[in-house]
Amino acid sequence: MINEKYRELLKGKSIIREQSEYAAALGKEIGYENVFDYSLGNPSVPVPPEYTRVLSKLLTEENPVSIHGYSPSLGITEVRSKVADSLNSRFGMKYDTRHIFMTSGAAGALAHALRCVTKPGDEVLTFAPFFPEYHQYVGQTGAALKVIPADTDTFQINFEALLDNLNPNVQAVLINTPNNPSGIVYSKDTILKLCSILRDKQEEYGHDIFLISDEPYREIVFGGEESVYISKFYDNCLSCYSFSKSLSLPGERIGYIAVNPKATEADIIAVICGQISRGIGHNCPASSVQLAVAEILEKTSDLTVYETNGELLYKALVRLGFQVVKPGGTFYIFPKALEEDAAAFCLKARKYNLILVPSDNFGVSGYFRMAYCIDTEKVLRSIEALERFVKAEYGPPLL
Incomplete structure (x- = not known):
């Protein structure tokens, strides 16, 4: 007999993994280069x-x-x-x-x-x-x-x-x-x-x-x-x-x-x-x-791309009217969604090939996470998609 405790855990599948799997499936349809996948914190720079x-x-x-x-x-x-x-x-x-x-x-x-x-x-x-x-x-x-x-x-x-x-x-x-x-x-x-x-x-x-x-x-x-x-x-x-x-x-x-x-x-x-x-x-x-x-305990990969990507996204999000605390590290940014229901917000973003992670499972409602460990070129193209998404779904920002 299957342990019921672990069967129950199947109902709580990781939203991060769900979004990542959706991004992979979408990539097979339209080419992964056209999917702005901010779901998974998988490093995008090579090992030293x-x-x-x-x-x-x-x-x-x-x-x-x-x-x-x-x-x-x-x-x-x-x-x-x-x-x-x-x-x-x-x-x-x-x-x-x-x-x-x-x-x-x-x-x-x-x-x-x-x-x-x-x-x-x-x-x-x-x-x-x-x-x-x-x-x-x-x-x-x-x-x-x-x-x-x-x-x-x-x-x-x-x-x-x-x-x-x-x-x-x-x-x-x-x-x-x-x-x-x-x-x-x-x-x-x-x-x-x-x-x-x-x-x-x-x-x-x-x-x-x-x-x-x-x-x-x-x-x-x-x-x-x-x-x-x-x-x-x-x-x-x-x-x-x-x-x-x-x-x-x-x-x-x-x-x-x-x-x-x-x-x-x-x-x-x-x-x-x-x-x-x-x-x-x-x-x-x-x-x-x-x-x-x-043998390389004090070496790191070239991590500078993460700061570059974070700065680009932070400036774009602020310009588009998002409330966001500027990151001081990692490769994540955590803006407030443009509606109370973060899951609904992230679902709408999918129409623009933007894969974002709603915040509820992180212990905060109404926000979303972007894992920006992706190529900078893709970040720049994603900003264009983000602009289209915000304008079409929520109107121009109130500056």
Whole structure:
């Protein structure tokens, strides 16, 4: 008999994937070059050439048995050591090998981190707008996800709502900056205030509150913005990272958890994650990929196109009368739709070959997400389509 819990999940299919599948089908009809697909956050720039050279050398010159064999449960030891050294050098931390756990991307990191610090019946707080899969990452642990309403003026943290929702049952807070879907980078003041509140609440409640930092867009920040390394300011922090965006390697599924050395029981958290892997079958990321990324930890793909695309779209959206907070990073922008029903708005956009994602599943109603990790030439053509869409469906902007 099929497990009814998972059968029920079929009713909640990802709207992002639905829009992406629609875009692919439309592309077969009219040519994908004519589909302005802003649905999926799939990096559009190639991996750094250094990665290709390193991987090629590994595959052709190294012992194939070791390259393709199982890695240790916690990840290849030398890779973990190199990750720790890199983080220490970049952010002034004091990680050791024992504080790093290699994972299958940020999703794998979050799946382990949440299980490590919660139990069924606990609460995890996160901040709208948020990545919809957080419901699954948290729900599958038996804990409950509670969403803090958004401050739609800035998309920084709504601290009044946070204080209203903090209670002794909260064991973890899940944060994502730079943020998917808003593109906003939380300011240093925001981070410092959050950390101060959580430290006070730990003392008040008499138990740890872990801050789980979802950081796959850490390297994609635009001019003048500072992407704060949160573990520097909060001891009970688990940093969950992915190379999917920085190195354009989403299909390789490689990332890690970095456990703040000052965290409670920091020296055994990675080992506990190894035990969690035994139960969820999510262990031993590909050995060849671990070894390759370890050689280029401080390299990135050429990420400048994302800032170019974001600037073009932001200016066009403002000119067309949209309310939108300017992104400080990532490759997402999150404008307010021109009608209350964001799903209806995005459905109308399809007539103009514009594939947009309505905001309801991100915890905010009346907005839409554009993942602008596409060629700049296509962004420019999409702006023409956006102009036609707005004029035909909503009339000229009221400037």
